[in-house]
Amino acid sequence: MSAVTTSFPNTAAEWRLPSRGKVAMAGLIIAESAIFTIFVVAYLFYLGKSITGPTPQDVLETPIFYTICLLSSSLTIHLAAKCLARGIGFAFLGFWLLTIALGGLFLYGTAQEWHRLIYEHGLTISTNLFGTTYYSLVGLHAFHVTAGLVMLVTVAVFGLCGRVEVKQSGHIEVLSMYWHFVDAVWVVVFTVVYVLGR
Amino acid sequence: MSSNAITIPGTQIESRPWVDELHQWLTTVDHKRLGILYILSALLFLAIGGVEALIIRIQLMRSHNDFVSPEVFNRMFTMHGTTMIFFVAMPVLFGFANYLVPLMIGARDMAFPRLNAFSFWLSFLGALLLYFSFLGGTGLYGAGSAPDVGWWSYAPLGSRAFSPGHSSDYWTLALLVSGFGSIGTAINIIATILCLRCPGMKINRMPLLVWLNLVMAGMVLIAITPLSAAQIMLLIDRYLGGHFFDTQAGGSAVLWMHFFWIFGHPEVYILIIPCFAFMSEIIPVFSRKPIFGYPVMVGATVCIAFVSMSVWAHHMFTIGMNSYANSFFTLTTMAVGVPTGIKIFNWIGTMWGGRIQFKTPMLFSIGFLFQFLIAGLTGIMMACSPFDWQLSLSYFVVAHFHYVIVGGILFALFGAFYYWYPKMTGRMLSERLGKWHFWLFLIGFHLTFDVMHIPGVLGMPRRIYTYEPGRGWDTLNFIITIGAFIQALAILVFLANLIISYFKGARAGNDPWDAWTLEWSLSSPPPAYNFATVPTVASRRPLWDLKHPEDPDSRYE
Numbered sequence: 001m002s003a004v005t006t007s008f009p010n011t012a013a014e015w016r017l018p019s020r021g022k023v024a025m026a027g028l029i030i031a032e033s034a035i036f037t038i039f040v041v042a043y044l045f046y047l048g049k050s051i052t053g054p055t056p057q058d059v060l061e062t063p064i065f066y067t068i069c070l071l072s073s074s075l076t077i078h079l080a081a082k083c084l085a086r087g088i089g090f091a092f093l094g095f096w097l098l099t100i101a102l103g104g105l106f107l108y109g110t111a112q113e114w115h116r117l118i119y120e121h122g123l124t125i126s127t128n129l130f131g132t133t134y135y136s137l138v139g140l141h142a143f144h145v146t147a148g149l150v151m152l153v154t155v156a157v158f159g160l161c162g163r164v165e166v167k168q169s170g171h172i173e174v175l176s177m178y179w180h181f182v183d184a185v186w187v188v189v190f191t192v193v194y195v196l197g198r
Numbered sequence: 199m200s201s202n203a204i205t206i207p208g209t210q211i212e213s214r215p216w217v218d219e220l221h222q223w224l225t226t227v228d229h230k231r232l233g234i235l236y237i238l239s240a241l242l243f244l245a246i247g248g249v250e251a252l253i254i255r256i257q258l259m260r261s262h263n264d265f266v267s268p269e270v271f272n273r274m275f276t277m278h279g280t281t282m283i284f285f286v287a288m289p290v291l292f293g294f295a296n297y298l299v300p301l302m303i304g305a306r307d308m309a310f311p312r313l314n315a316f317s318f319w320l321s322f323l324g325a326l327l328l329y330f331s332f333l334g335g336t337g338l339y340g341a342g343s344a345p346d347v348g349w350w351s352y353a354p355l356g357s358r359a360f361s362p363g364h365s366s367d368y369w370t371l372a373l374l375v376s377g378f379g380s381i382g383t384a385i386n387i388i389a390t391i392l393c394l395r396c397p398g399m400k401i402n403r404m405p406l407l408v409w410l411n412l413v414m415a416g417m418v419l420i421a422i423t424p425l426s427a428a429q430i431m432l433l434i435d436r437y438l439g440g441h442f443f444d445t446q447a448g449g450s451a452v453l454w455m456h457f458f459w460i461f462g463h464p465e466v467y468i469l470i471i472p473c474f475a476f477m478s479e480i481i482p483v484f485s486r487k488p489i490f491g492y493p494v495m496v497g498a499t500v501c502i503a504f505v506s507m508s509v510w511a512h513h514m515f516t517i518g519m520n521s522y523a524n525s526f527f528t529l530t531t532m533a534v535g536v537p538t539g540i541k542i543f544n545w546i547g548t549m550w551g552g553r554i555q556f557k558t559p560m561l562f563s564i565g566f567l568f569q570f571l572i573a574g575l576t577g578i579m580m581a582c583s584p585f586d587w588q589l590s591l592s593y594f595v596v597a598h599f600h601y602v603i604v605g606g607i608l609f610a611l612f613g614a615f616y617y618w619y620p621k622m623t624g625r626m627l628s629e630r631l632g633k634w635h636f637w638l639f640l641i642g643f644h645l646t647f648d649v650m651h652i653p654g655v656l657g658m659p660r661r662i663y664t665y666e667p668g669r670g671w672d673t674l675n676f677i678i679t680i681g682a683f684i685q686a687l688a689i690l691v692f693l694a695n696l697i698i699s700y701f702k703g704a705r706a707g708n709d710p711w712d713a714w715t716l717e718w719s720l721s722s723p724p725p726a727y728n729f730a731t732v733p734t735v736a737s738r739r740p741l742w743d744l745k746h747p748e749d750p751d752s753r754y755e
Contacts, residue, residue, distance in 0.1 A: 015397040015398070017392070017395060018393055019393065020309040020310070020389045020390075020392075020393035023309075023388060023389045023392050024309065024310065024385050024386075024388075024389040027385040027388050027389065027415075028385060030416075030419045030420065031381050031384075031385070031419040031420075031422075031423045032423075034419065034420050034421075034423035034424060034427075035423045035424075035426060035427045037424075038423070038424045038427035038428065039427060039431075042431065042442060045450070045453060046448070046449070046450075049448045050447075050448055051448045125434065125438050126438060126439030126440060126441070128441065128447065128448075129441050129447060129448050132434065132435075132440040132449075133442075136430075136431065136434055136440070136442075140430075
């Protein structure tokens with residue numbers, strides 16, 4: 001009943017295939033991009049269509065500092081992954097924790113902005129179309145940052161226990177792909193919400 | 199067994215207690231078992247969706263009929279559509295992809311076996327959620343049970359005001375959950391195909407089934423996700439008081455249509471491309487010729503995938519778009535006919551001059567070719583927006599898309615069942631019952647769906663509950679219903695064949711069809727680990743090379 005052993009002649013000796021983790025993450029990023037595209041389209045489509053206030057011009061302030069935080073965290077996670085690949089565990093951990101701090105700072109910025117909008121301007125998700133589209137788009141992004149932070153913290157815990165080594169650098173690179181994607185989405189969201197949308 | 203050092207799972211099934219066996223099936227991460235679970239769950243919901251179709255047909259059998267109430271009728275067509283697309287067609291195609299792709303590329307499993315199991319159970323849970331609405335959909339409002347606003351759930355019908363209770367919530371959550379399952383499976387299929395090919399299985403040597411499933415999975419990533427996004431928006435509207443599709447607060451009902459059909463039209467191609475894949479494996483084997491035009495086939499598929507992303511608004515000609523949009527979507531829709539036509543010619547080119555064996559899988563394939571062609575032609579008719587203004591939302595449209603889904607997708611699937619059942623179970627399906635199944639289903643299909651075009655042209659709207667006598671619809675509808683019951687009978691023959699042949703069918707052996715792809719080099723059913731030694735291949739038809747060492751394909755590549 002065992003399987004027939006099959007081998008076929010004239011096969012090339014070298015056989016290289018891409019890493020399945022990276023391919024899968026690329027697939028996830030494509031799928032997520034499509035989801036974000038739909039939310040961005042909805043945001044742009046409904047710009048200026050709100051029947052009641054407040055409008056983006058009235059209440060939105062450009063979060064430049066927190067944007068710099070998030071975008072520079074792409075650099076730190078890249079450096080962390082590079083350090084791990086070269087086996088410099090100490091520097092890896094340092095850059096990794098810095099990435100978490102920058103990501104956390106960004107989330108704090110979003111929280112502060114939402115607090116201001118809700119308590120000072122009375123803008124909630126059900127106030128008007130601007131509220132609905134703004135909180136869904138920025139919230140969807142913040143959700144992805146949160147999910148990323150959960151994964152980053154998990155790795156950090158393993159790292160602090162000394163369990164992250166060179167052989168895991170493939171996995172770390174997959175995670176950093178996700179983080180870069182979250183940053184890239186923010187560039188789009190920032191442009192749409194804070195530049196074009198005002 | 200004592201001489202055998204390795205015990206092979208799957209060879210000693212009889213000796214295990216059934217609870218143990220059940221536990222193994224429920225916790226499995228084996229791509230073959232998950233594939234079979236996908237297929238079995240699809241068959242279950244095929245039966246349920248089929249009963250719903252029969253209820254619709256009995257209600258429409260004669261004028262002024264009141265077999266069911268209008269409310270139940272609305273639930274039946276909503277559930278029938280949702281079930282057949284999301285919980286029959288998608289799972290059964292994912293099931294075949296799961297089962298066949300790793301075997302055809304010489305891999306031992308999918309790239310992510312646990313993600314695979316997770317995706318299956320998400321999809322199955324979605325189906326259960328949808329059907330739980332019959333019990334739990336009433337909510338506190340005493341309003342309705344199962345979803346009853348059509349499978350598009352057009353705004354504002356899906357909003358709280360028009361769908362009180364929880365019927366639309368179950369619909370939304372079911373589609374969201376199963377959509378996440380689909381995305382997981384698609385990622386898995388892509389990673390498997392790109393990263394787990396056996397040595398020598400270059401991208402231009404992959405069997406066409408693998409190629410086409412790769413394209414299908416890529417489309418799932420881009421096309422299912424807009425639906426998920428729209429479902430999230432609908433949930434925000436229903437639960438958080440959002441205004442995405444709330445026209446009274448400036449929202450747009452048309453935006454929902456766009457989002458739904460940006461998913462909805464590529465979905466048709468997500469379903470039909472795996473069926474093209476079945477055809478591209480079955481037709482060459484039963485014509486005893488290699489596929490005609492392999493690179494063109496791949497190119498045409500990729501082309502279909504791209505063009506199909508820009509045709510969605512042909513579902514919306516009647517909402518009053520401007521003439522530029524109408525012209526654009528008319529042209530793109532007609533453009534899809536070109537690569538599809540290339541494929542049909544390639545299959546005919548494969549059969550041309552071949553020694554055709556009219557076994558049951560081939561019969562269904564030939565049925566597919568003719569019917570899919572006619573379905574495509576009525577599609578071209580309705581791509582003309584003025585023609586569509588006349589016939590949109592009539593039974594002509596219902597006849598057209600059932601011609602695609604039943605005449606195309608289901609026929610191809612039946613062919614695939616007859617072709618790969620021996621590999622999955624180790625037993626041949628009965629040819630005699632298979633021929634009964636084919637002819638009964640063919641007659642029933644044409645009686646129902648050929649005739650259904652006519653009441654559509656005569657003005658019978660889709661989703662109508664009942665109609666006045668004397669409009670010339672009565673006899674036609676009666677014939678359609680008779681055809682539906684003949685199809686149901688054919689499905690019963692098919693199910694009987696599946697069950698009887700499982701116990702009493704002839705032993706299949708490794709390679710009953712004298713085929714050329716890697717799955718036929720294994721025992722039937724294959725062992726849990728698939729390949730004892732990972733094979734290496736040198737051409738598109740590795741088994742041909744093995745069987746004909748004097749004249750291998752690899753010499754000509």
